[in-house]
Amino acid sequence: MKRFRIIILALLVVWLFIPVKNTLASPVQDQLKVTIDNVLEILRNQSLKGDEKRQEKKESLRKVIHERFNFAKMSQLSLARHWKKRSDEEKKVFIEMFGKLLEEIYISKIDNYTDEEVFYVKDFVRGNKAQVYTKVITDTVEIPIDYRMYKTKNGKWMVYDLVIEGVSLVGNYRSQFDQILRKEPYEKLVEDLKKKLDN
Numbered sequence: 001m002k003r004f005r006i007i008i009l010a011l012l013v014v015w016l017f018i019p020v021k022n023t024l025a026s027p028v029q030d031q032l033k034v035t036i037d038n039v040l041e042i043l044r045n046q047s048l049k050g051d052e053k054r055q056e057k058k059e060s061l062r063k064v065i066h067e068r069f070n071f072a073k074m075s076q077l078s079l080a081r082h083w084k085k086r087s088d089e090e091k092k093v094f095i096e097m098f099g100k101l102l103e104e105i106y107i108s109k110i111d112n113y114t115d116e117e118v119f120y121v122k123d124f125v126r127g128n129k130a131q132v133y134t135k136v137i138t139d140t141v142e143i144p145i146d147y148r149m150y151k152t153k154n155g156k157w158m159v160y161d162l163v164i165e166g167v168s169l170v171g172n173y174r175s176q177f178d179q180i181l182r183k184e185p186y187e188k189l190v191e192d193l194k195k196k197l198d199n
Contacts, residue, residue: 026123026125027155027157028123028125028130028132028149028151028157029120029123029132031068031156031157032068032120032132032147032149032157032159033120035064035065035067035068036110036118036134038064039061039064039065039107039110040110040118042057042060042061042064043057043061043107043110043111045057048060058107061103061107062103065103065106065107068157068158068159069099069102069103069106069158069159070150070158070159070160071095071098071099071102072095072099073150073158073160074098074099074102074160074161074169074170075091075094075095075098075099077160077161077170077174078098078170078173078174078177079094079174079177080174080177080178081178082177082178082181082186085186086186090186093190094190094193097190097193097194097197098173098193100197101193101196101197102162102169104197105164105169106162109143109145109164110136116136116137116138117136117137118134118135118136118137119134119135119136119137120132120133120134121133121134121135128150128151129148129149129150129151130148130149130150130151130157131146131147131148131149131163132146132147132149133146134146134147143164143165144163144164144165144166145162145163145164145165146162146163146164147159147161147162147163148160148161148162148163148168177189180192
């Protein structure tokens with residue numbers, strides 16, 4: 001009996017110190033990782049380098065990003081109380097313009113660090129909402145990019161906000177848009193967005 005206990009104890013010690021692959025990976029993190037990996041694969045693709053391939057690369061990135069990012073929800077959250085005042089056509093145009101702006105911001109941030117490593121630090125899930133904490137590690141700095149996400153009825157996790165280096169994109173634009181719309185007509189906001197996209 002004593003010998004049996006010693007064997008069990010030895011097996012337990014061995015089991016504790018052998019690295020075991022985590023089979024309980026978070027679904028939200030797994031889904032986000034697929035998207036980020038696909039984005040990085042496109043950005044690192046040598047056949048898509050150069051000015052003549054820029055549009056093709058953007059279209060490939062846009063397709064991948066739109067599968068994970070809900071720009072309609074991001075637009076609504078950014079306009080906040082001003083959203084209800086807009087017509088269906090105005091909402092449609094705003095989503096398209098604001099979505100393109102967010103795409104450019106995200107792609108430019110990721111594009112700067114395509115040769116570095118993206119680490120998934122942790123995720124926090126509460127009901128149908130989650131936040132996935134990631135870091136882009138370079139030789140000199142760590143750039144935190146966190147993804148705020150929600151789960152759809154079919155179990156797909158979608159991004160509704162990005163927190164880049166501690167700053168919420170949705171929160172930042174919500175504040176900016178509110179300040180503009182307190183003083184200027186909605187058309188002025190649309191004009192400003194157009195200028196940002198043109199630049």
